[in-house]
Amino acid sequence: MDCTGLCEVLTQGGTDPGLAQFLSILLGVLLVVTVPLITVIFLIWIERKIAARIQDRLGPNRVGPFGLLQTFADLIKLLAKEDITPASADRLLYNAAPLLSLAAVALIWAVVPYTPYHVGADLDIGALYFVAVASLGTLAIMIAGWASNNKYALLGAFRVVALLVSYEIPLVFALLVPVMLAGSMSMVDIIHAQSGMWFIFMAPLAGVLFFISSQAETGRAPFDLIEAESELVAGFNIEYSGMKFGMFFAAEFLHVFTNGVLITILFLGGWYFPGWQMPLIAFMWLGLKAFIPYFISLWIRNTVPRLRIDQVMKFNWFFLVPLSIVNVLILAFLVMVLKEIGWVPVDETGAMALAQAGFIELLPMTIVLFISNVLICVPIVNRLRRMGVEQRAAREQLRTQRAMAAGD
Amino acid sequence: MDVLNEWAFIGVFLVLAPILPVLPIMGAWLFRPKRANVLKSQTYECGVETVGDTWVQFRVQYYIYGLIFLVFDVEMVLLFPWAVAYHKLSFFAFAAGLLFIFLLTDALIYAWRKGILIWR
Amino acid sequence: MIQFDFSTIAFFVFAVLTLGGALGVVTNRNLFRGTIWLMVSLFGVAGLYVLLSAPFLAAVQVLVYIGAIAILFTFAVMLTRSLTRLNVRYTRLWPSALGAVLLFAMLVIGVIWPVFGGNELYNQPISDVVRTTTDLGVALVSGEGYVLPFEVASILLTGAMIGAIVIARDADEEEMEQ
Numbered sequence: 001m002d003c004t005g006l007c008e009v010l011t012q013g014g015t016d017p018g019l020a021q022f023l024s025i026l027l028g029v030l031l032v033v034t035v036p037l038i039t040v041i042f043l044i045w046i047e048r049k050i051a052a053r054i055q056d057r058l059g060p061n062r063v064g065p066f067g068l069l070q071t072f073a074d075l076i077k078l079l080a081k082e083d084i085t086p087a088s089a090d091r092l093l094y095n096a097a098p099l100l101s102l103a104a105v106a107l108i109w110a111v112v113p114y115t116p117y118h119v120g121a122d123l124d125i126g127a128l129y130f131v132a133v134a135s136l137g138t139l140a141i142m143i144a145g146w147a148s149n150n151k152y153a154l155l156g157a158f159r160v161v162a163l164l165v166s167y168e169i170p171l172v173f174a175l176l177v178p179v180m181l182a183g184s185m186s187m188v189d190i191i192h193a194q195s196g197m198w199f200i201f202m203a204p205l206a207g208v209l210f211f212i213s214s215q216a217e218t219g220r221a222p223f224d225l226i227e228a229e230s231e232l233v234a235g236f237n238i239e240y241s242g243m244k245f246g247m248f249f250a251a252e253f254l255h256v257f258t259n260g261v262l263i264t265i266l267f268l269g270g271w272y273f274p275g276w277q278m279p280l281i282a283f284m285w286l287g288l289k290a291f292i293p294y295f296i297s298l299w300i301r302n303t304v305p306r307l308r309i310d311q312v313m314k315f316n317w318f319f320l321v322p323l324s325i326v327n328v329l330i331l332a333f334l335v336m337v338l339k340e341i342g343w344v345p346v347d348e349t350g351a352m353a354l355a356q357a358g359f360i361e362l363l364p365m366t367i368v369l370f371i372s373n374v375l376i377c378v379p380i381v382n383r384l385r386r387m388g389v390e391q392r393a394a395r396e397q398l399r400t401q402r403a404m405a406a407g408d
Numbered sequence: 409m410d411v412l413n414e415w416a417f418i419g420v421f422l423v424l425a426p427i428l429p430v431l432p433i434m435g436a437w438l439f440r441p442k443r444a445n446v447l448k449s450q451t452y453e454c455g456v457e458t459v460g461d462t463w464v465q466f467r468v469q470y471y472i473y474g475l476i477f478l479v480f481d482v483e484m485v486l487l488f489p490w491a492v493a494y495h496k497l498s499f500f501a502f503a504a505g506l507l508f509i510f511l512l513t514d515a516l517i518y519a520w521r522k523g524i525l526i527w528r
Numbered sequence: 529m530i531q532f533d534f535s536t537i538a539f540f541v542f543a544v545l546t547l548g549g550a551l552g553v554v555t556n557r558n559l560f561r562g563t564i565w566l567m568v569s570l571f572g573v574a575g576l577y578v579l580l581s582a583p584f585l586a587a588v589q590v591l592v593y594i595g596a597i598a599i600l601f602t603f604a605v606m607l608t609r610s611l612t613r614l615n616v617r618y619t620r621l622w623p624s625a626l627g628a629v630l631l632f633a634m635l636v637i638g639v640i641w642p643v644f645g646g647n648e649l650y651n652q653p654i655s656d657v658v659r660t661t662t663d664l665g666v667a668l669v670s671g672e673g674y675v676l677p678f679e680v681a682s683i684l685l686t687g688a689m690i691g692a693i694v695i696a697r698d699a700d701e702e703e704m705e706q
Contacts, residue, residue: 103425135595183495243436310527351496474600493665515689
């Protein structure tokens with residue numbers, strides 16, 4: 001194993017090489033872990049503030065300047081809350097579920113490249129790693145629902161898990177697109193492949209599909225069956241109280257922003273921004289860009305009503321899944337054709353290499369791919385609109401019939 | 409060995425990640441009131457007393473969704489190497505991938521036709 | 529002589545996870561808990577894959593087994609009538625134990641013995657090159673590679689899905705009639 005940076009310094013200072021390496025890795029992990037943990041404290045404030053503005057309220061504004069310290073006050077409140085474990089619960093699994101839930105989200109941050117030089121672990125299967133780790137969160141919900149020994153919790157968990165696994169299919173098919181374009185699953189390689197052109201311009205449809213399914217994966221409106229107060233009392237976390245409930249809560253908040261960061265890495269070019277390329281600024285660009293999908297997510301969450309489970313499932317299986325499959329196939333076909341006619345930048349071996357090309361070289365390819373995406377979208381949007389009009393007409397007809405029946 | 413170094417990072421992370429949520433829960437254990445009683449620790453089902461067993465028989469529908477997801481999961485896993493290698497593949501490889509996806513889409517269309525995927 | 533570095537410690541941790549999880553599966557009466565123990569065991573196997581420089585396989589292990597099979601098992605457990613509180617005792621343990629011991633002996637003779645038996649053939653690795661996922665992808669879809677198994681896998685998956693739908697539909701219709 002290589003030994004550089006802190007590890008090298010420690011070894012020269014007389015520390016055992018193995019220990020030095022362990023210490024340097026431990027420090028790295030602590031640094032990487034701190035970022036999401038500090039972020040989540042402020043995210044809760046930001047989310048509440050944005051939600052309040054959308055709903056024409058002020059939001060938290062009493063504790064600290066602009067209510068900035070509200071989250072700390074809530075944290076102290078949660079610390080002092082009684083934590084009840086139901087007598088009939090499966091104690092071991094009941095306590096393990098919140099830990100697994102937060103750990104699953106935190107683990108994603110291990111592969112997030114903060115700047116060109118600072119990345120936790122640049123795994124060459126990074127994209128697959130994050131899908132695998134995120135699936136641990138699904139298992140955590142299942143465990144929580146089952147271990148609570150509560151009918152509502154179990155039913156809620158079952159519904160949510162069925163929803164989560166369904167939406168994982170379009171998510172992963174959309175993920176295939178940046179992997180295919182970059183020719184690598186490593187997060188760092190995927191960002192480098194976007195040095196000339198962000199993937200959102202080459203594959204906007206994949207970006208939108210990824211966004212929609214990640215919105216469902218975090219359990220946010222209109223897919224927030226995870227929080228079904230009106231149907232199932234509360235859903236899978238009904239029996240949880242105190243800090244354990246807080247952990248599920250924190251995991252959800254963090255997951256939303258984590259998805260924003262992932263979308264930035266996969267589609268919005270990560271730390272790249274025309275002109276400015278310094279480590280600290282790169283970190284800032286990543287954070288700022290991550291706020292775009294994050295804000296849109298909050299916006300949707302606070303404006304759209306919740307859908308019924310059958311509608312959500314229908315939307316996934318009859319719309320998102322086929323669309324994401326078709327999207328991958330069309331993109332693969334077009335990339336192959338463009339490579340044949342020489343519009344795709346290639347390296348010496350004749351393989352596609354987007355990382356080495358500039359903006360101008362990538363422009364023709366981007367225009368073709370963008371237009372193809374728009375062309376896929378036009379009939380789909382038309383069909384969706386027609387379906388909407390038909391359904392509205394049918395509902396209207398039903399209402400007039402009822403009104404007439406009542407009048408008789 | 410360089411690759412294992414990256415994974416050593418993940419390994420340490422794996423140990424540390426569950427400890428993070430343990431810390432606040434432990435902190436809460438220090439401060440929180442501990443006055444449990446029989447009524448509090450009952451199962452909360454909207455105030456009504458719990459009737460019967462929670463772990464009852466569920467509908468087969470969940471199982472079908474699980475199975476279809478499993479098939480798609482395996483398919484996606486096989487498609488990832490294809491996508492990673494796509495930048496250096498020929499037209500033949502595209503055709504192979506197309507056939508692979510097409511064969512599986514058949515099963516999806518079958519499921520549509522049979523109305524399996526409609527939530528009831 | 530065992531040298532204590534990262535990989536060795538990790539190997540022992542994952543080995544304990546794998547075996548401990550397996551022990552949990554066979555000793556638990558509760559099927560859901562058994563499923564969770566099985567996932568612990570399979571997670572340990574994923575760790576062992578990483579140590580064998582097969583990270584792709586490890587990710588697949590976590591994604592497919594913990595992400596999909598665990599969910600499927602839970603749905604299946606809940607499909608059966610109150611199997612989570614199993615009271616029936618399986619009494620014919622001796623034949624099963626004998627079979628397990630025989631299987632284990634076969635494994636020891638077939639796998640472990642040749643490696644530690646000083647056989648020259650097993651002393652060097654089959655290949656010095658660490659294969660990447662890209663190599664795997666090229667091999668999967670190239671004409672001289674494994675394109676036929678790749679497509680056959682697709683047909684197999686299709687067959688599995690259609691079979692599952694047919695069986696589950698029958699069960700569903702029965703349920704509806706009741």
